[in-house]
Amino acid sequence: MEKEEFELLSKRIRPKLLSVARDFASASGIEAEDVVQDSLMALWELTQRNSSIKNVDALAIKIAKNICVSHYRRVHIDTQALLHDNYSGGTEATELTDRSDLKTMRERLYSSLTKSQREYLALRNDEGMTLDEIAQKTGKPKTSIKSTLSAARKQMLELIKKYV
Numbered sequence: 001m002e003k004e005e006f007e008l009l010s011k012r013i014r015p016k017l018l019s020v021a022r023d024f025a026s027a028s029g030i031e032a033e034d035v036v037q038d039s040l041m042a043l044w045e046l047t048q049r050n051s052s053i054k055n056v057d058a059l060a061i062k063i064a065k066n067i068c069v070s071h072y073r074r075v076h077i078d079t080q081a082l083l084h085d086n087y088s089g090g091t092e093a094t095e096l097t098d099r100s101d102l103k104t105m106r107e108r109l110y111s112s113l114t115k116s117q118r119e120y121l122a123l124r125n126d127e128g129m130t131l132d133e134i135a136q137k138t139g140k141p142k143t144s145i146k147s148t149l150s151a152a153r154k155q156m157l158e159l160i161k162k163y164v
Contacts, residue, residue, distance in 0.1 A: 010040050013057055017064045024068030039064040109156045117152035120145055
């Protein structure tokens with residue numbers, strides 16, 4: 001097959017390949033255009049070997065699907081190997097240590113705050129309440145709550161800087 005003839009062929013089958021690639025590529029994470037380019041390159045190599053191809057369109061689509069499946073398997077195998085790093089015995093030791101360290105740090109930070117600062121932080125961070133909801137629950141003005149939270153955060157940040 002000559003270069004000009006292949007260019008016409010590739011323009012004709014590109015939309016079909018792109019459609020197939022989009023369907024598969026979204027699941028595998030590969031770009032559809034990359035699949036089309038790889039498919040056309042493989043098809044070009046086959047035509048240059050003087051292989052007898054009965055249905056070029058079907059072959060091109062099959063090549064595109066194979067490229068997508070190959071990429072999906074490669075990504076899936078890599079991901080699968082990472083997902084199975086957990087061993088029997090429950091939570092990993094580093095995770096338990098991290099939890100313990102965070103709990104200790106939080107207790108130290110919160111102990112340095114006033115009662116109202118701790119209360120507002122707990123309502124805001126732990127319970128996810130808005131400033132309006134906290135004001136309604138405590139009966140304090142929203143601006144007062146906002147400034148108390150700001151002061152508490154600033155104080156905790158200074159302590160964190162001191163510890164680190």
